[in-house]
Amino acid sequence: MQNLDQKIFNFNIKEKIRTTNLGNIKIGGCCSFPFMKENNNMADPLIALEIPYNINEGYPDIIKLKWKDKTVEQILQNANSSEADLISVKFNLTGDLTEQEISNIKKFLKNTVSQFQKPFILRGANNNSIDLQLLPLLAENSPKECIIAFADEETYEKIVPYTAKYNHILVLRTPIDINLAKELNILSVDKGVNPDRILIDPDMGGLGYGLDYGYSIIEKIKQAAFDGDTMLNMPVIAFIGEESYRAKEAKSDTFDDNWGKYQDRAAMWEISGTSAMISAGADIVVVWNPDTVKVLKEML
Amino acid sequence: MELTGLQIFKYLPAAKKEESTNCKKCGCPTCMAFALKLAKKQIEIEKCPCVPEELKEKFAESSKIQQHEIKLSDSLVTGGETVMFRHDKTFVNRTVIAVHLDSEDKEFDIKLEKIKNYKTERIGECFKPDAVYLTGTNQKTAQNKIKNAGISVIPDSDLYTIVSADSISELEKNAKKLLEQGKTDIILELEYGHKSVAQIAEELTYIRRAAILNRYEPLTYPVMVKLPQTLDKLQACAAASVLICRYANIIVLNDFDEALLSTLFTLRQSIYTNPQKPLQVEPKIYEFNDPDRNAPVFLTTNFALTYFAVAGELESLQCGSYLVVTPSDGMSVLTAWSADKFTADLVAKSVRDYELAKKVDNRSIIIPGLLSHMKDELQEAMPEWDIVVGTIEACQIPEFIKSKEGVFS
Numbered sequence: 001m002q003n004l005d006q007k008i009f010n011f012n013i014k015e016k017i018r019t020t021n022l023g024n025i026k027i028g029g030c031c032s033f034p035f036m037k038e039n040n041n042m043a044d045p046l047i048a049l050e051i052p053y054n055i056n057e058g059y060p061d062i063i064k065l066k067w068k069d070k071t072v073e074q075i076l077q078n079a080n081s082s083e084a085d086l087i088s089v090k091f092n093l094t095g096d097l098t099e100q101e102i103s104n105i106k107k108f109l110k111n112t113v114s115q116f117q118k119p120f121i122l123r124g125a126n127n128n129s130i131d132l133q134l135l136p137l138l139a140e141n142s143p144k145e146c147i148i149a150f151a152d153e154e155t156y157e158k159i160v161p162y163t164a165k166y167n168h169i170l171v172l173r174t175p176i177d178i179n180l181a182k183e184l185n186i187l188s189v190d191k192g193v194n195p196d197r198i199l200i201d202p203d204m205g206g207l208g209y210g211l212d213y214g215y216s217i218i219e220k221i222k223q224a225a226f227d228g229d230t231m232l233n234m235p236v237i238a239f240i241g242e243e244s245y246r247a248k249e250a251k252s253d254t255f256d257d258n259w260g261k262y263q264d265r266a267a268m269w270e271i272s273g274t275s276a277m278i279s280a281g282a283d284i285v286v287v288w289n290p291d292t293v294k295v296l297k298e299m300l
Numbered sequence: 301m302e303l304t305g306l307q308i309f310k311y312l313p314a315a316k317k318e319e320s321t322n323c324k325k326c327g328c329p330t331c332m333a334f335a336l337k338l339a340k341k342q343i344e345i346e347k348c349p350c351v352p353e354e355l356k357e358k359f360a361e362s363s364k365i366q367q368h369e370i371k372l373s374d375s376l377v378t379g380g381e382t383v384m385f386r387h388d389k390t391f392v393n394r395t396v397i398a399v400h401l402d403s404e405d406k407e408f409d410i411k412l413e414k415i416k417n418y419k420t421e422r423i424g425e426c427f428k429p430d431a432v433y434l435t436g437t438n439q440k441t442a443q444n445k446i447k448n449a450g451i452s453v454i455p456d457s458d459l460y461t462i463v464s465a466d467s468i469s470e471l472e473k474n475a476k477k478l479l480e481q482g483k484t485d486i487i488l489e490l491e492y493g494h495k496s497v498a499q500i501a502e503e504l505t506y507i508r509r510a511a512i513l514n515r516y517e518p519l520t521y522p523v524m525v526k527l528p529q530t531l532d533k534l535q536a537c538a539a540a541s542v543l544i545c546r547y548a549n550i551i552v553l554n555d556f557d558e559a560l561l562s563t564l565f566t567l568r569q570s571i572y573t574n575p576q577k578p579l580q581v582e583p584k585i586y587e588f589n590d591p592d593r594n595a596p597v598f599l600t601t602n603f604a605l606t607y608f609a610v611a612g613e614l615e616s617l618q619c620g621s622y623l624v625v626t627p628s629d630g631m632s633v634l635t636a637w638s639a640d641k642f643t644a645d646l647v648a649k650s651v652r653d654y655e656l657a658k659k660v661d662n663r664s665i666i667i668p669g670l671l672s673h674m675k676d677e678l679q680e681a682m683p684e685w686d687i688v689v690g691t692i693e694a695c696q697i698p699e700f701i702k703s704k705e706g707v708f709s
Contacts, residue, residue, distance in 0.1 A: 004469055008514040009506040035501040035546065207563070208422065209612070210605040212570040215545075216387040223385070248615060249566070258420045260559020264533060268563040271534055272541040276567060279501070279545035295534045299497050299542070 013039060014228035017235055017283065020196045022145060022169060023119040025085055027199075027283060028235035033222065034281050044300050045278045047293050048086035048121055048286040049079045050241050053108070056092070060251045062266040063288050073112060078290070080116040083297045086147070088121035088286050090242075097133050105134075106141050114143035121147040121171075121286065123239075128155055136162040147171060149237070150201050153184060160191040167194075171237055173201040176213045178220050178232070185231045195230070199237040199284065206243030206250075207273035214238070218280040238277040241288030244270035267291050275299070302339070303362045309335035311355040312348070320350050364515040367508075370460050370485055370522050372396065373452035376430055378487075378549045379522030384512050390574040395543070396430045396550040397564055398454055400526070401446070403436030409445075411556060416449040420562050423579055423604055427565035433526070433552040454524075454550070459485060462524070466491040468503055475518040486521040487550070492528045497539040500525060501546040508547040522549035529554050537563060544568050579604035580630035585654045586611065591620030593661040596701065598690065599647065600668055601628035601636045609694035617701060622660065626650045633668045644674065644681035651682060666690040666700075 011032060016039075019029035027046060031039040052059070055072060067075050079087045089112075093101070113120050122138045124131035132155055139148055139162035149171035151159040156172065163170040170193055174180040181200050189195050200221060204214020218236050225233035244250055250269035253262035260268075270292050274285050278296070287293060313320045314331030321331065326347040328334040337343040338359070345351055345359055369380035369392075380392045399415055401408060412432070420427045431452040434442055446453050455462050461483055463474040471488050478486055490503060507523055510516040525548045527536050536553065537560055543551050544567055553560065573579055583602045588611070600610050602625045614621045626647060628636035636642035651657075651665070665685050667678065669692035679687045691700045 004472060008510040008516045008519075011509065033505065035498045035542075036505060037502060205605065205608075208566045208570065209608050211567070212386070212573050212575065213605070215571070216385070216575055219385050220387060246612065248612065249562075256420075258418055258558050259562045260557065264557070264559035265563060267534055268537040268559055271537045272563045272567050275538045275541035276545050276571070279542050291534060295538050298535060299538045 009038075011036075011038065013226035015225060015230060015233050017043070017222075017225055017233050018196050020169060020235075022086075022147065023117070025119055027169070030222075030235075030281070030283065032226075034279055043283070045282060046085040046284045047083075047296055048088045048284055049082060049084035049290060049293055050088035050090055050121075050123070050239075050286050050288055051075050051079055053089055053091045053093070053105075058092075059288075060245050060266060062250075062263060063245065066290055076112055076116065080118050082290055082293055084118070084290075084293045086119045086121055086284070087116065088123055088149075090123045091125055091134055091138070093125045093130055093134065094127075096130070097137070102137060105137060109138070109141050110143060113146065119146065120144075121149055123149040128152075131155060132158055135159050139163050139166050139168055142166070142168070145169070147199065147237075149173075149199075149239075151188070153180070156184065156188050157191060160188055160193050163197075164192045164194070167197065169197045169199060171199045171201045173203055175203050176210075176217050178202075178217055178224065181217075181221065182224075182229070182231050185234065189231075195234065198234045200232070200234050201237050201239065204238060204240070204243060204277075206240065206245075206247050207269055207276070208249060209243070209247055211243075211273055211276060215276055215280045218277070218282055222281040235283035236281065237284040237286065238274075238282040239286045240274050240277050240282075241270060241286055241292075244273045245288055271295055303359060305332070305336040305339040308338050308355065308359070311352055313350050318350070323350070325349055361515070364517070365520055366515055367511045367520050367522065368484070368486070369393065370487060372431060372454060372459065372550075373456065376452045381508070381512065381549075384508065386571060387575050390576065391572050393549070394572045395548060395568055396454075397540075397561070397568070398431040398433045398550060398552045399429050399556050400433045400435065400552055400554050401442070403434060403438035403442035405436070408442065412445060412449060412451075414556055415451065418556075418558065418561065420565065422566060422569060423581065425569060427562070427569075429556075429561060431550075454552075455487075460487050461485065462487045462489050464489040464491055466493045466495075468506055468519075471507075472518045475521065479518060487524050488519070488521050489524045489526070492526060497542050500539075501542050504543070504547040523547070524550035524552065526552040527554055533557055533560060536560060540564050541567055544571055578630040578632075581607045581625060583625045583627035583650065585656060585659065586623040586625060587620070588614040588623065589617065589620040591622055591660075593659070595620040595622060595660065595662065596666060596704075597622040597624060597656065597660060597662060597664065598666045598697075599624040599626070599651075601626050601631060601633055601642055603628070603630050603632045603636070606632050606694075610697070613694045613697040617698060619701065622656075624651060624654065624656060624665070633670045637671055637674070642671070644677040647678060648681040651685070657684070664688050668692070669696075 016031035017028045020027050029043040032041040124134050147169045148163050150173040152173045172184050174184050202217040250266045270289050277285050309315050312331040326334045367379045367381045378396050383389045431454050432446045433454045465471040507519050510519040580602050581604050628641040666688045672689040675687050
């Protein structure tokens with residue numbers, strides 16, 4: 001492009017995405033749209049590999065095949081030696097926390113989170129009544145600073161004090177709406193969160209199930225952030241693995257031949273959705289399939 | 301941005317209250333009428349003797365095309381984009397997804413047959429590979445075979461010229477040469493070379509900016525990218541997905557692969573959906589898992605996302621079920637309710653029109669939890685049915701059904 005007038009390509013920003021550190025990694029810091037090296041943009045999106053606390057039948061074959069007969073600790077060990085930047089643990093509990101459960105979780109945190117050098121995302125059950133007990137427990141007992149996911153409009157008041165006290169990074173989820181995302185950021189900061197320790201989860205659908213809505217919200221958030229909105233320039237996190245494997249295209253092999261082999265399609269469904277989230281500007285993508293981590297790391 | 305009638309009017313005598321206000325020399329009764337016509341390009345700017353230089357320049361600039369639309373065959377066009385982000389308006393012509401075939405390939409006929417027979421459907425839209433990218437020495441025969449199969453062929457020198465280069469500056473230089481020769485049907489091929497998809501996406505973004513934001517003529521043509529043969533299936537999926545999102549107009553895949561095509565078509569459908577017009581599903585009764593006459597009946601609106609969220613859960617249930625989908629202009633449950641697109645009368649009419657009573661012996665209808673306040677109203681409009689308030693979130697449906705065990709078969 002040396003002979004061309006640079007002005008026809010330029011894009012100027014007023015503000016960059018906030019940066020924060022977690023262990024040995026840096027989150028955020030983008031100063032342009034994805035893949036663009038202008039404005040000295042050096043930040044690449046981070047990839048987290050997610051593993052459930054309880055391995056159960058709810059997971060698709062393609063993922064279970066990767067785990068075979070391994071225990072959760074062994075699977076985490078593999079994740080720790082993979083190319084993923086972070087490890088995400090989903091505490092997929094279904095009932096109230098019993099004393100036994102609480103002591104198991106404490107033991108788990110002690111035995112895994114402190115043992116592995118990769119940073120962790122500790123994720124609740126997507127159930128407000130459980131998460132209101134669970135997330136404070138995780139925040140208090142995690143042996144190191146983590147990302148805690150997620151608080152929403154109904155739970156942030158109770159969860160914020162715990163994550164703020166232990167300097168964890170807090171994921172705030174709002175339902176695919178830029179104004180609600182901004183509002184929850186402001187409310188949470190009022191409650192005591194350091195705005196640099198917030199990640200925006202705009203919620204979203206997976207490929208074929210409303211991905212376009214999440215995609216456009218992320219693009220809008222980035223536009224607003226680069227335009228100087230300091231209550232929207234937090235890094236964006238996308239839990240695309242869970243959404244990808246909700247789709248029947250990724251779960252079931254009852255499709256006709258034109259949809260391709262199940263193994264291929266189920267792998268591609270997450271890879272494609274994740275590539276789209278990165279293209280939209282997500283700063284962290286959380287995936288389920290170790291193959292996705294491999295392919296995307298090569299791509300970036 | 302195109303100038304609007306009002307923006308043009310500001311420069312005319314009537315707006316400036318000058319002497320020649322509404323002089324009619326242009327043939328229009330007023331300056332405002334001229335401005336409105338000019339905005340729609342129904343009159344030439346020279347007809348008005350009072351147009352200031354500044355407006356002439358602005359008008360010339362705004363009349364330049366952002367990205368040219370190029371015809372690839374009688375049934376296929378590419379390019380013509382006008383925005384950087386889909387939410388600014390909508391993207392216009394879906395990324396052309398072409399499959400590479402070589403005329404010397406011993407399996408040419410078999411492969412062509414496969415491409416010809418490929419067809420999938422999603423949300424009422426039918427997907428087929430858009431074109432074959434043909435290489436090889438035996439072009440004429442192969443071309444005819446492909447065309448006879450009803451598939452477009454790239455390249456087609458009768459319709460356009462492809463300029464290829466591995467950098468933006470080379471592309472620009474080559475395109476300029478063609479423009480100087482008076483050729484305006486151009487496809488820019490950005491060569492992948494040994495670059496990463498991240499680098500290709502960066503270059504594509506620069507080219508699109510030069511076109512959309514700056515109307516820089518040599519780069520205002522559709523861009524084609526051929527995936528390198530070194531990529532395996534999964535890598536090709538990642539690369540092509542990024543290229544669909546990041547500004548490729550034409551993507552050439554090396555191999556025909558069903559899983560890859562169905563995945564990419566689904567992504568393309570999402571990205572090219574008009575964000576101002578929600579996706580809808582057909583309003584009717586949907587059946588899941590061969591429901592018997594006692595299976596539970598759910599009800600919701602025809603917003604595609606609402607439908608898919610509920611349908612996904614109903615499919616995963618052990619038991620059969622029905623889903624009555626109301627004609628609510630593709631609005632989600634609460635939006636439809638507040639816009640009067642989900643009224644008790646409309647629900648009652650839908651249930652009647654779809655003849656639900658003939659399909660089931662069960663006389664309960666489960667309504668969305670978000671509309672619990674409508675229960676009495678609905679009950680009154682449909683006295684023969686028992687209105688049951690369901691869950692707020694679709695993902696709570698399995699639990700809800702469990703709690704009603706014994707009520708349904």
